[in-house]
Amino acid sequence: MQTEHPFAQYVRILGKGKNGSRALTQEEALASFRMVMQDEVQPEQLGAYLMLLRVKEEEPEELAGFIRAVRETIQRPTDAPKVDLDWSSYAGKRRQLPWFILSTLLLAQNGTKIFMHG
Known part of the structure; x- marks a missing residue:
């Protein structure tokens, strides 16, 4: 049996449809975007994730998590x-x-x- 990729849970949260999906919490956004920044996601997963965020529009909690992830991982001059x-x-x-x-x-x-x- 194949194990699920750790990033799949975040795509699932965002992609359950009009009535089943929800916004990511700040901690989920942090963890998921940290994986993106560290190149730990498959290209198809990243495409689905970004498309789902675009369709539903980002929430403030999600943006805060994304910013935290970037600040933690980026190599600032x-x-x-x-x-x-x-x-x-x-x-x-x-x-x-x-x-x-x-x-x-x-x-x-x-x-x-x-x-x-x-």
């Missing part, structure tokens, strides 16, 4: 500047004006160091 705010700006499914950029500018004008990506 020693000369990288210190930042106060890590702000993602990935395109969402809804078309709307990028008003968040005005917030970013206001924060930066008041001394907040922001790392924006996306």
